[in-house]
Amino acid sequence: MVTTTPSAVSRSAQPERGAPTPPQRRRRRRVDPTARGILPFVLPALLATAALVLVPIVYTLWLSVSDRQPDGTNAGLLGLGNYREMFANPEFWNALRVTIFLFVVCLVVETVLGLVLGYVMSLDVPGRRIFQGMMLIPAITASVAVGLLWLLIMDPTLGAANQILGAVGIDPVVWLGDPDIAPWSIALVDIWQWTPFMALIISAGIRALPEEPFEAAAIDGASPWRTAWNIGLPLLRPVLTVAILLRTVDLVRFFDTIYIMTQGGPVDATNTLNVYGYRAAFIDQAPSYAAALQITLLVLVIGIAGLFTWLRGREAK
């Protein structure tokens, strides 16, 4: 059963790939990026990209290997001094640990819950559209507002969370004031905010799936679990990878809600790399050290995103 689906797909794709029609060939020649004629049209976009993306990155790179002073002067090239200082600093390793913790916990829970919720949302039930619209509210609310809202909810004495727990006889939880609990509380807020977004992408993916393989599986007598695991998930994988990739990039540079809710505390328990870098630049006034941190973060984001893209490419083959 499983083998039929891919071969069916490739069979239908083959004629197109094998025998390109003349109009296609002409089009391909026209979009050749080395052609001179195209340059004037692409150049403005290239320049804008360079100015807005490349220049800041190159400048940050330069800052990270030099010694910029808070007054704007630069004492000159330092080489890898800032990086050496960073790797020797336990605060950096703690920040890396916190970043990876939040990344793994949030991503796993959001993906699993997103799959379940996405499946429910893909069913044709009355009121589906209204429900879908409501689900989007957390994702389109500014993170600062989300942080402030949850800060009120999680207040240990006056907040709603503990009052609700108290009403059913559960002891109050110190949501943000305990270094062991605070990272989980932050993860909870992120999961609340972003699971619906995952679910929406996934439900759209599920609704776009072809029905034939599922019908075939039903005829062959496969159990619903087996159908979901062996047919649904593999077919959903491209959609899932995109959703995971989007969340990954956001989670590795996690900043906004944390900065509003805990500023990285208590005792650095929620100090992610991005919060740490921000503190270094704007509170401790160490712009070059902060630049080294941000470059490391950039490498981390590119590394993890690259890994996903590579895995995806390998599967596609």
Place this chain on the structure above:
Amino acid sequence: MRRYLTAGVVLAMAGGLLVGCGGGDAGGSSNEINLIMSNHPWQRAIEPLIPEFERESGITVKVQTFAEQQMRDKVQLNLQSRSSAMDVFMALPSREGPQFAKANYYEPLDSYVSGAADYDAEDFPEAVRAGMVVDGKQVAAPINVEAVVLYYRKDLFQEYGLTPPTTLDELTSTAAAIKDRSGGQVTPIALRGQSAALPFTFGPFLHSRGVAWTKEDGVTPNFDDPRAVEAIDQYATLAREYGPDGVVNNTFTQSSALMAAGNAAMMLESSNEVSSIADPKTSKVADNLGVVAFPAGAAGSRTTILSWGLAISSFSQKKDAAWKFVEWATSAQTQQKLTESGIAPPRTSVAGSEAYTASLDTDLLTEWNEVLTSAQTTGSTEVGPVGVAAPEMRKIIGDAVGLVILDRASPAEAATQIQDGLAPQLAKNEG
């Protein structure tokens, strides 16, 4: 021809980008200044008065207000990028003075002050003026005075048969009595636990024992002194045993909210907070509040006092207009008007004026004024260790005391951690 056209378009677009980058800097007409303020009782009191200044001077004041930490971020962003888009800002020289002065962020005010005929700078008390000076230059003009004081609930103290604590030992025993007699229903004391904010209220525990942050030389930390260990122990015990849940994440906002909601019997906070807990519109306990001086230790009652100031950015291109605003905002006349909104006046002439004393029309405000006046002669102006790395040093102290509050380190271990952590930061002062 077409190639030139293309080149022209590209140049125009690049030019547009560059202009876009610089656009924010030009900042309005020559008679317009930008003021950045923190959400603070002083800001709420001065804002309604600004139109008066605009009418008199013909200068337009564009005001931006942010929560305290966001204001710092905004100010730093303007200063680090050497932007002229900010002319005047609320400054805390006790915190960032040496750091900002070293980076040449402040426009020195000395020549402006000496050139202003009616300003009367001598009217500010010596301690307040000294707090605005870094490396012999005046970097800001004082706008208020605040000190750490002890608020308490008169009704609860009466119910439990207690009197407000006058010594450090009594502070802990009173907290214990409240916990005991309320059956754990009332938080005995609300105080700060958030690391960056904690040194302000922790300092008095140190100073009242006769210990300064550093030794005489200014570069050796004083946390190898056994009395510093005692101070850490007492503060952490108060917070852990008698403070609110989740205290390590608390600063003045949470403490005042607890007090105003009637959940706390005592609160160790800035004298400023009187405006948020004594307002019947926001506070359930406005009629039952009392305030006393910080409890005395072996060296007497030595609280922390600080003043916020108004500073002019050295990158401002409208410094004369900026000074006119600073001069007006810190004049005796304006400060007199600000007292009507509960702002403690730094100027001696205003603090002693009949109009001001007559405005203190409740027991709470009378007590509050007495406590604040005496704090100005006995208090310490060092909110944390003084130096270019002041924010970092406060975090080191706050984190270490936080670990003791959480019962993850002993007071002695925390003291060692602070001693070792501060030394390299203080050494930066000599560089």
